[in-house]
Amino acid sequence: METLEGTELCFPQLLNTSCRKPVRPHFEAMLIYVLLSSISLLTAALNLLVIISISHFKQLHTPTNLLLLSLAVSDFFVGLLMVCQIMLIDGCWFLGDFMCALYQYIAYIITSASVGTMVIISVDRYVAICHPLHYSTEITQKRAQVCVSLCWICSVIFQSLILKDILKQPGRYNSCFGECIFFINYIAGIADVIFSFIVPITVIVVLYMRVFVVAVSQARAMRSHIAAVTLQQSVKVTPKKSEMKAARTLGVVVVLFLICLCPYYCVALTGQDNLLNASSAAFVICLFYFNSCLNPVIYALFYPWFRKTVKLIVTLKILQPDSCEASIL
Secondary structure, eight states, rough: OOTTOOOOBBHHHHHHHTTTTTOOOHHHHHHHHHHHHHHHHHHHHHHHHHHHHHOOOOOOSSSHHHHHHHHHHHHHHHHHHHHHHHHTTSSSSSHHHHHHHHHHHHHHHHHHHHHHHHEEEEEEHHHHHHHHHHHHHOOOOHHHHHHHHHHHHHHHHHHHHHHHHHHHHHHTOOBTTTTTEEEOOOOHHHHHHHHOOOOOOOHHHHHHHHHHHHHHHHHHHHHHHSSSSSHHHHHHOOOHHHHHHHHHHHHHHHHHHHHHHHHHHHHHHHTOOOOEEEHHHHHHHHHHHHHHHHHHHHHHHHHHHHHHHHHHHHTTTSSEEEEEEEGOO
């Protein structure tokens, strides 16, 4: 059999059909391995802290925090999925075609659910800032739970339709044994771009533009003292300071999320590379993983309650009786 000197096969016993490992310096491979492993561990650990914090402490059971909980759950699974990407560092997939298809399926569901959650977060901030008098009646805990549940259910159904070819016949697009590629046909790719990127991103941008226009106009009105209503009425109509801070914090989260998601969808929009192999998809996937690690850091910087809950969790004080009733806010 004809083999190149120095070339390693993923499955040496399959000389004709095995994929070849890419030639990569040992130092570079180790650096990537350490980097991805660190990000994976940090992403899973930090988002687990967010999940425990919001789930355990009753003071944090608010509609907005429920949306953050949904986002943290998706980010937590992203941290776990990084293990699969770490396995692809040497260019070989050893878990078989079914696990490759499952990995791709879960990755797309998580991405779709994250985008949907971002849309719901934008709606939540829009109502809180632009219609503060209606917020408590329009945005309730039960409605937030229903929206989050529908978001995940729709993501599962939508991605099942998008990836039905791969789910029916895992590995049908692989060119050799040991390969795990991300493939979406043209029609499915267009549908994915429209419903997972263009439509939700348009909604997010429009709502947040409205939010910040209202926020800026209110700040200018307060500074220039030209409000036409009494102080008591002004307090009723103006959003709380905490709501404005939440809008800024979640705005940072949304902007970073869009930046990290854009590379993949920009490639998809060009229509030139719907077939992404492991190496070409590595940057896109790692960028998305990094965003999932970054979200809890943003919470730690902007939300004092998160720093308090982390301290209680790390010191195991949440194991004490009635710890869920602790004053956090």
